[in-house]
Amino acid sequence: MADTAVHLVDRVLAEVPIRQWVLKLPYPLRYRCAWNAKLTSEVLRAFLRSVFADQRRRARILFGIRKGECGSVTFVNASGRPST
Numbered sequence: 001m002a003d004t005a006v007h008l009v010d011r012v013l014a015e016v017p018i019r020q021w022v023l024k025l026p027y028p029l030r031y032r033c034a035w036n037a038k039l040t041s042e043v044l045r046a047f048l049r050s051v052f053a054d055q056r057r058r059a060r061i062l063f064g065i066r067k068g069e070c071g072s073v074t075f076v077n078a079s080g081r082p083s084t
Contacts, residue, residue, distance in 0.1 A: 008073060012073070013073075021047075021051055023043075023044070023047050025043070029043070034078055040076065044074060044076075048070075048072055048074075051070075052070040052072075055068065055070055056068045056070065
């Protein structure tokens with residue numbers, strides 16, 4: 001995990017403010033997603049669509065940015081324990 005973090009910081013992510021979002025699912029949905037990659041993708045897509053829409057709206061209202069772009073780096077923690 002440390003190598004991935006170094007790669008992201010040194011070579012992928014721009015030097016701009018970055019916000020971390022955590023999506024924690026209710027147990028019944030969490031268990032279904034653990035066995036269904038397509039469902040996991042759909043849940044993630046809906047979550048990101050919502051977060052990105054909110055971020056673009058805020059950028060438009062607060063800073064006058066009309067065509068803001070969003071991006072995501074996603075890690076799925078399927079162990080049920082917090083990431084370290």
